[in-house]
Every structure is written in structure tokens, then in C-alpha cells.
């Protein structure tokens with residue numbers, strides 16, 4: 455690599471122009487080289503890239519190369535996510551456990567570490583304890599906060615250090631509150647469901663990475679309601695959101711057992727709760743139906 459090349463990370467992209475945070479912490483503007491268009495690669499927020507001077511004073515750099523991605527989310531469009539905080543309120547609104555399980559499937563598929571963050575535990579402490587038990591027994595990391603409790607500084611550093619972190623969850627669970635209490639920043643919109651999105655219109659979702667605690671926080675609307683058959687997962691991926699079921703893989707009579715009541719299925723040995731098993735089966739059915747539709 456010549457001296458003129460610098461490496462950094464795309465933190466923002468608007469109308470074909472990109473903001474890139476270089477390794478020294480400074481930010482510059484760049485446009486992609488034409489070669490990306492030919493290869494059908496669209497530089498995306500979260501991409502690690504190299505840039506070189508363009509000679510154009512308005513946009514002084516060009517993006518020369520994009521590093522291979524760990525993962526890529528299409529909507530919102532963001533690359534290389536390490537951790538997804540899934541905010542779940544114990545009540546007001548009632549927890550949407552289907553959304554939670556779907557997000558857990560998506561995380562498994564994309565090699566994202568999920569962190570289940572229970573909010574409003576002051577409003578329903580017993581329910582919070584049950585949720586905490588159900589999901590930590592299943593093998594997930596679960597933390598909880600209330601109106602006046604926050605995680606320790608050490609724990610927050612552990613979550614963010616070296617990681618790119620998104621926040622997801624249904625409307626009203628406390629994502630903005632959480633984000634504000636973490637960062638002190640008010641203008642961040644993490645996971646907000648905009649009115650237009652609620653009405654189902656396609657809008658350009660603005661995504662931005664903010665440096666935070668030696669990592670990045672992803673600021674984006676979206677991440678909030680997901681149709682299981684429209685998030686790019688396959689039938690086989692559903693089980694990956696259920697570590698309990700993965701733990702018994704190969705022990706049922708049939709190697710390809712889907713734990714739907716087949717002969718010799720040992721699902722009861724997995725320790726999965728009835729409610730999670732029901733959601734697993736529902737998602738599996740939807741995915742099987744939808745894969746048939748696509749096969750036609």
C-alpha cells in the first residue's frame with residue numbers, strides 16, 4: 455500500500471458522499487471510485503475502507519477499497535455490527551417476545567452477539583425476574599435497568615469496547631431513554647420507529663455511527679418490527695435462535711428432526727419453555743410456507 459492510502463471506517467453516507475473516520479480519529483469526506491458501481495458493491499455505513507486523495511477540493515478523498523464484511527444488514531443498511539442490544543420492557547408496553555425471538559434468530563444468522571436489556575423493571579419486578587430466568591437459562595446474556603438504576607461503568611465498557619453496537623426494540627420500551635442515559639446525547643434516534651415507517655412507507659433511513667467508549671453506537675431508526683420471512687433468513691436458520699434446541703441436536707431419533715412432534719423427538723430434554731417452543735414452531739411453519747411460495 456502506498457503512503458497516500460489511509461484506512462478508516464464509514465460513519466455516515468448521504469447522497470453518494472461518505473463521511474469516514476480515519477484511524478487517527480479525524481473525519482474526512484469521500485466518494486467511491488467508479489469501480490464499485492461495476493462490481494455492484496455499495497459502500498455502506500460500518501464498512502472498513504481505505505481512501506486516497508482525490509485532488510478535488512470539495513470532496514478530497516476517494517474510497518479505494520472496502521474490507522470484507524463480517525455481516526450486512528439490509529434495512530437499516532449497516533455493515534459490521536458486533537452487538538445488538540435488544541431492549542424489552544417488562545410492561546407498558548407488554549413485552550413483544552415474538553419480536554425478541556426473531557431478533558435473536560437474526561443475530562445468530564449474522565454472527566451478532568445479542569444482549570437482552572430488560573427495561574422498566576421498577577414497574578414489574580417479578581415479571582422481570584421471570585424473563586431474566588427464561589432467557590438466561592436459554593443461554594443469552596440478560597441485563598436489566600429501572601427508572602433509577604444503570605449498569606456499572608465497567609459493564610458498559612465491556613459492552614462497547616472495540617464493538618459496534620446497535621439498539622433495537624419495539625416502540626416505547628425505553629431505547630431513547632437508555633441511549634440518553636448511556637451517552638448523554640439527545641439527538642440520537644436509536645431504533646425509533648418513525649411515523650412514516652409505521653405507515654409502511656419506504657423512507658430512506660439515515661444511519662450514523664457515533665464513537666462511544668472505544669466502540670461505536672449505531673444511530674438508526676428501524677430495527678423495530680420485523681416480518682420473520684422478510685429478514686433474509688432461511689428455514690434452517692430458525693433453530694439458531696434457540697440454543698436450547700441446538701443443545702439436543704442429533705439426539706432425536708431422526709437426524710433432521712425439526713422438533714415439531716416427530717416420532718422419537720426429545721425436545722422435552724432441551725429445557726426449552728413451552729412459550730419459546732411455540733414461537734419456534736410458529737416461525738418454522740411460516741418459513742416453510744414462505745419457502746414453498748418462493749420455490750413455485
Ligand SMILES: Nc1nc2c(ncn2[C@@H]2O[C@H](COP(=O)(O)OP(=O)(O)OP(=O)(O)O)[C@@H](O)[C@H]2O)c(=O)[nH]1
Pocket residue numbers: 573574575576577599600601602623624625626627628629630631632645646647
Ligand atoms: N418506569 C420506567 N419508565 C421508563 C424506563 N425507561 C424508559 N421509561 C419511560 O418509557 C417511555 C418511553 O421511553 P422512550 O425512551 O421514549 O422509548 P423508545 O423505545 O425510544 O420509543 P420509540 O422512540 O417510540 O421507539 C418514556 O416515558 C420513558 O420515561 C424505566 O426504566 N422505568
Ligand SMILES: [Mg+2]
Pocket residue numbers: 629630631643644645646647
Ligand atoms: Mg425513541
Ligand SMILES: [Zn+2]
Pocket residue numbers: 706711712713714716718719720721
Ligand atoms: Zn426433535
